[in-house]
Amino acid sequence: LVPRLEPFTSTIFAEMTALATRTGAVNLGQGFPDTDGPPSMLEVAREAIASGVNQYPPGPGRPELRAAIAAQRSGYGTRFDPDTEILVTVGATEAIAASMLALVQPGDEVVLFEPYYDSYAASVALAGAQRRVVPLAEAGDGRFAVDLDALAAAIGPRTRAILVNSPHNPTGTVFTRAELEGIAALCVEHDLIAVTDEVYESLTYDGVEHVPLGSLPGMAQRTLTISSAGKMFNCTGWKIGWACGPAELVSAVKAAKQFLTFVGGAPFQPAVAHALEHEAAWAAALREDLQGKRDRLAAGLAAAGFEVRRSAGTYFVCADVRPLGFTDGAELCWRLPERIGVAAVPVQVFTDNPDRWRHIVRFAFCKRDEVLDEAVKRLHKLA
Numbered sequence: 001l002v003p004r005l006e007p008f009t010s011t012i013f014a015e016m017t018a019l020a021t022r023t024g025a026v027n028l029g030q031g032f033p034d035t036d037g038p039p040s041m042l043e044v045a046r047e048a049i050a051s052g053v054n055q056y057p058p059g060p061g062r063p064e065l066r067a068a069i070a071a072q073r074s075g076y077g078t079r080f081d082p083d084t085e086i087l088v089t090v091g092a093t094e095a096i097a098a099s100m101l102a103l104v105q106p107g108d109e110v111v112l113f114e115p116y117y118d119s120y121a122a123s124v125a126l127a128g129a130q131r132r133v134v135p136l137a138e139a140g141d142g143r144f145a146v147d148l149d150a151l152a153a154a155i156g157p158r159t160r161a162i163l164v165n166s167p168h169n170p171t172g173t174v175f176t177r178a179e180l181e182g183i184a185a186l187c188v189e190h191d192l193i194a195v196t197d198e199v200y201e202s203l204t205y206d207g208v209e210h211v212p213l214g215s216l217p218g219m220a221q222r223t224l225t226i227s228s229a230g231k232m233f234n235c236t237g238w239k240i241g242w243a244c245g246p247a248e249l250v251s252a253v254k255a256a257k258q259f260l261t262f263v264g265g266a267p268f269q270p271a272v273a274h275a276l277e278h279e280a281a282w283a284a285a286l287r288e289d290l291q292g293k294r295d296r297l298a299a300g301l302a303a304a305g306f307e308v309r310r311s312a313g314t315y316f317v318c319a320d321v322r323p324l325g326f327t328d329g330a331e332l333c334w335r336l337p338e339r340i341g342v343a344a345v346p347v348q349v350f351t352d353n354p355d356r357w358r359h360i361v362r363f364a365f366c367k368r369d370e371v372l373d374e375a376v377k378r379l380h381k382l383a
């Protein structure tokens with residue numbers, strides 16, 4: 001293995017899920033739902049397979065899916081030409097990796113907010129570039145906030161791009177319009193490319209709005225907007241994602257993408273197109289449902305003795321383990337499955353500054369209520 005990939009031999013999700021399976025633990029570690037997406041979407045996929053949609057789809061993705069993505073993005077007031085400004089990828093993961101491979105090179109720096117989703121550091125390393133991390137700030141109100149001064153300080157002459165994930169995994173923070181405007185101003189000032197990861201765009205709670213960075217003034221021409229169907233329609237295993245942006249950026253990403261996977265997920269593409277067009281109400285109901293699950297798990301964690309942080313989006317809620325007498329979230333998470341039968345993920349593994357994040361653990365609430373209740377029951381044994 002080449003040295004630059006040595007830190008990336010395994011993922012916390014694979015390891016924690018394996019441990020949860022081995023110990024029979026309730027898995028609130030890896031974020032994936034335990035119920036299916038809209039029945040009509042599943043039916044379209046079945047029909048597609050039955051009717052022979054089983055060979056390579058077109059390189060940029062099936063036209064009906066690109067048209068459906070363009071229509072969905074127009075809900076944010078952003079316009080993309082389905083023929084030149086939208087590329088279907090094998091999940092958001094491939095879009096992120098391909099964008100790094102296509103847009104940054106050795107010697108370049110990419111700014112990430114910390115904690116960062118694990119694939120970002122790996123994708124920056126794949127491209128041979130360096131990451132500069134900017135920690136989110138634990139605000140007194142339990143929210144993790146963007147520190148614009150720290151961001152400004154992290155941008156240097158070699159900084160080429162910034163990767164922005166909102167709604168944010170693992171904290172559940174949804175970046176505010178003001179925070180995004182601050183990021184946008186720095187992107188314009190330093191002529192940066194913004195790559196956004198909006199896979200949780202449909203999962204914001206309490207009326208909090210998702211603002212795409214690319215919808216802000218001055219940003220359309222420099223932003224590559226990435227999202228995927230997995231979280232929107234409970235189909236994380238289908239791996240249908242997309243990148244949208246100016247033709248120049250999208251065609252660059254396509255150059256890398258076509259030699260990673262060429263294409264993917266033929267029969268799932270019409271199914272996701274169908275869901276984007278006809279199942280917005282289903283997605284809205286999912287959001288309501290998940291908001292209730294967030295409340296259910298947050299209340300349970302608090303009752304079990306954790307100090308719960310605020311989550312306004314995603315599948316995740318973070319909690320401080322110190323009130324229970326623990327100091328190291330990783331140590332706790334590695335012992336938790338064996339000890340009480342629950343799996344969670346330590347946030348420090350998504351950072352370059354583990355000391356700063358040692359006390360924070362992430363729990364996924366995208367599970368059936370009885371699963372959440374069972375986890376909470378077991379977590380009470382920690383007190």
Ligand code: PMP
Pocket residue numbers: 090091092093094117165168169197199227228229230236239240241
């Ligand atoms: N970005 C974030 C923030 C995620 O949490 C995930 C994982 N679900 C992904 C990207 C990967 O998305 P996909 O499964 O579409 O590749």
Ligand code: GLN
Pocket residue numbers: 011013014029030031032169
């Ligand atoms: N995105 C999911 C999470 O954060 C996991 C995806 C994966 O296993 N790579 O839990």
